[in-house]
Amino acid sequence: MRDIFHDELDAINETLLRMSGLVREALTDATSSLLNADLQLAEKVIAADQIIDDIQHDLDNRTINLMARQQPVASDLRNLVSTLRISADLERMGDLAHHVAKTARMRFPNSAVPDLLKPIVTDMDRAAAAIGEKLSTVLQYRDTTRALELDKDDDAMDNLHRNLIAALLSDDWSFGIETAIDMTLLGRYYERFGDHAVSIANRVYFTVTGEHVPSE
């Protein structure tokens, strides 16, 4: 009975890992569609969000069924409850990639991002990709060292976000209000993507160690 439980928990964790790969890919593709005004790629990301939502839905059903059948207690139960939380964060990260792609689609055939800001958006995308990659390692190996690092990686994202806002506020800004609104929301989507990754990493840390992340 214990083996069935842990086999199924492993399978659930593998699905979380797969979701983390999908949301990372979604944001990379969404950024590419945004910077290159690539409508086809934007549509691909928008359509793929339903797949991520469906995986989460299925995963939650599997988790609840496993709870009902195996009646775990103590750390097994906490582990299983935490997968519900992690899948919700991953689903939300997928939504944020979807928002980026919708912005790309809305401004097509133009790019929502003026050339001047493309380097910052590229940097935010790279920071998100690095965060997403480390998050996959955290999920795969329950790596608490890397889980702790993610908080600092997210500080880098927050700095980029501040640079972006500073660029919008500079006296040189000549792209008008609509672009400022787009960039404000885009900046928030990348920032929130990082926040959700940190939230997942903190949860893995807690599940493994039984303690909250020190800086919290």
Next chain:
Amino acid sequence: MRDIFHDELDAINETLLRMSGLVREALTDATSSLLNADLQLAEKVIAADQIIDDIQHDLDNRTINLMARQQPVASDLRNLVSTLRISADLERMGDLAHHVAKTARMRFPNSAVPDLLKPIVTDMDRAAAAIGEKLSTVLQYRDTTRALELDKDDDAMDNLHRNLIAALLSDDWSFGIETAIDMTLLGRYYERFGDHAVSIANRVYFTVTGEHVPSE
């Protein structure tokens, strides 16, 4: 044994109801602090967010303990899992009120909202208060009719949000980029507050009826 379970589930639902009152009050106060540049009120909302977070933390522990001790199955288990989701949405609604209050504090002694836009922000606050009040009814009475109505109430919020963006984009806009950035983010906070309420209402509907909200 069944009675203990349902007594504790009732107590958990009462705590959710209390949280919904707190987040509604937090947003109302945050809006007031924003429109009147009331630093003291903003600080009150910012400090109170920790209380909401602590309630959620405690609630989740109670929920997981109840699962472990009573080993519910079928609808009882689904009910209990849904309280974990609902508390997470409520906690996030508290965060959004907190963001509004932080914007008020950041711009003090000025108001972040120009006089021209105060009516729209007042309307968004009223829409949020109406949504929050109905949400409390949905939580208290498991009222599926009102749960369905919340989706439409949130459409009103989305319309106000569109009006706000249109005002920022009008040729008359003379308040500069910083105010446009503030208003873009504020608009998003109110909009997301409504989204989380709809998400909770949909979950209550599903828990009571066993079916997803038709329009989903």
